[in-house]
Amino acid sequence: MGRLVRVTAVVDLVDVEVVRGGTTVLTGISWQVREGERWAVLGPNGAGKSTLLEVIAARRHPSAGTASLLGEQVGRTDVFELRPRIGLASAALAGAIPGSESVLDAVVTAAWAVTGRWREEYDDSDTDRARALLASMGVGALADRRLDTLSEGEYKRTLIARALMTDPELLLLDEPAAGLDVGGREDLVDRLGTLADDPTAPTTVMVTHHLEEIPPGFTHALLLRQGRVVAAGPVVDVLTTAHLTETFGLPLVAMRIGRRWGARTWR
Numbered sequence: 072m073g074r075l076v077r078v079t080a081v082v083d084l085v086d087v088e089v090v091r092g093g094t095t096v097l098t099g100i101s102w103q104v105r106e107g108e109r110w111a112v113l114g115p116n117g118a119g120k121s122t123l124l125e126v127i128a129a130r131r132h133p134s135a136g137t138a139s140l141l142g143e144q145v146g147r148t149d150v151f152e153l154r155p156r157i158g159l160a161s162a163a164l165a166g167a168i169p170g171s172e173s174v175l176d177a178v179v180t181a182a183w184a185v186t187g188r189w190r191e192e193y194d195d196s197d198t199d200r201a202r203a204l205l206a207s208m209g210v211g212a213l214a215d216r217r218l219d220t221l222s223e224g225e226y227k228r229t230l231i232a233r234a235l236m237t238d239p240e241l242l243l244l245d246e247p248a249a250g251l252d253v254g255g256r257e258d259l260v261d262r263l264g265t266l267a268d269d270p271t272a273p274t275t276v277m278v279t280h281h282l283e284e285i286p287p288g289f290t291h292a293l294l295l296r297q298g299r300v301v302a303a304g305p306v307v308d309v310l311t312t313a314h315l316t317e318t319f320g321l322p323l324v325a326m327r328i329g330r331r332w333g334a335r336t337w338r
Contacts, residue, residue, distance in 0.1 A: 080103045080104070080105055080106075080139070081104050081105060081106055081108075081140070081141060081240065081241050081274045082102065082103065082104035082127050082138075082139075082140055082241070082276070083102075083103050083137075083138075083139040083140075084100050084101055084102045084103075084126070084127075084133075084136065084137070084138050084139075085101050085136055085137045085138075086099060086100070086101055086135065086136035086137075087099075087100040087101070087102075087126060087133045087135070087136035087137070087138055088100070088133060088134050088135040088136055089119070089122050089126065089131065089133055089134050089298075090134040091122070095298060096119050096122045096298050097119045097122055097123060097126075097133075097298045097299075098298050098299060099299060099300070100123065100136070100298075100299075100300060101136075101300075102293060102300065102303055104127075104241075104274060104276060104291075105274075106274055107270070107274060108274055108275075108290050108291050109267045109274070109275045109277075109286075109288060109289040109290050109291065110275065110276045110277070110289070110290070110291045110292065110293060111277050111278075111279060111285045111289050111291070111292045111293075111306070112124070112276060112277065112278045112279070112292075112293045112295065113278075113279060113280065113281075113282070113292060113293070113294055113295070113318070114280075114294055114295035114296055114301075114318055114319075115280075115296065115318070115319050115320070116280075117297075118295040118296050118297065118298065118318075119295050119297075119298040120278045120295055121161075121245055121278060123278075123295065124161070124243055124245050124276070124278050126138055126145075127140060127157075127241070127243065127276065128154070128157055128159050128161075128243050129145055129150045129153045129154050129157060130150075130154075130159075132145055132146055133145070140153060140157070140241070141153065141156055141157070141240055141241060155237050155239075156237070156239055156240050156241065157239055157240070157241045157242075157243060158181075158233075158234035158235055158236070158237065158239035158241070158242045158243065158273065159234055159243045159245075160227075160230040160231045160233065160234040160243070160244050160245065160247060161230075161243070161244075161245035162245065162246070162249075163245075164230065165226070165230055168218060169218070170217065170218050170219030171217055171218070171219065172217070172218050173214070173215055173216065173217060173218070174205065174210065174213050174214050174215070174216050174217075174218060174221070174229050175198070175201055175202065175205070175214040175215065177218055177229055177233055178201040178204060178205060178229065178232045178233045178236055179197050179198055179201040179236065180233075181233045181234070181236035181237055182197050182236055182237060200236065201214075201232070201236060202214060204232035204233075204235050204236060205229065205232050207232070207262070208228035208229070208231055208232045208262060209228060209258065209262065210225050210228050210229055210232070213225060213229075222255075223250045223251055223255065224251050224252075224255030224258065224259065227247050227248070227250075227251065227255075227259060228259065228262070230247075231244065231247060231263075235273075238273075239273050240273055240274065241273055241274050241275075241276070242272070242273040242274070242275045242276070243275075243276050243277075244263075244275070244276070244277040244278065245277075245278045246278055246279055246280070247259060247263070247277065247279075247284075248260065248279065248281075248284045249280075256283075256284065260283075260284060260285075260286050260287075261286075263277070263286035264286035264287035264288050264330070266286075266288075267286050267287065267288030267289055268287070268288040275289075277289070282310065282315075282325070282332040282333050282334045283331070283332065283333050285306070285331070285332050287329075287330035287331065288330070289306060290305065290306060291303070291304060291305055291306055291309070292304075292305075292306045292309040292310055293309070294309060294314055294315070294317075294318040295318070296317065296318045296319075296320075301314060301317050301318045302314045302318075306332075310325045310327075310332055311325055312324050312325050312337075315334055321336060322336055322337050323335065323336060323337070324336070324337045
């Protein structure tokens, strides 16, 4: 008889609801992300994708239901101890980092969970790790540049390096390819695919609008529409013509070419 392997739930949401400004943004969300999985979260504008990411980043409490992250229930644990275990790359975070910060400092300051270098001290090992992460994202040569001199693609890759700085158990990416041209998108998708294929990489959840931005190696998908789950599970079971049509309110055909996905209308 084979040995049973226990799979840990990194994210465990049960009947989560989020109400913001009197509007229900998410409702009835029950979802588990298990160790080693790579999830893409898709849906139209206003579906609640970014709000869902805020919940699993321990940056927004559910209005109802329970959210457990890395074995800790939000609302019953110190989120300031929980957040360093979660790597986050988002536009909101980007806006908090001074443009005058160097690329290297923007990454290394994640070790202290701050968004601007002040008087804190960093070990050589911290600096070495930051440089290695920047190199893995293809921006190692830009370490001494100011953030506000980077292109959109260079900036996005720097934010992902920062999100990986603390060796997180959960990596969250909020539309990492938004605003990139085709070349920049493909370079980033390829690098995220390499990360997804690495068995030592953290469990990952990525929000995106486009199937073309799902990196190779992503194992699962969740589709949202008007704050509710349309479908969730293995990527091949979720990214179907029927599910995409229901999610986006448009007749869409799901396509797969090799390890990449796409969608077209069939009207």
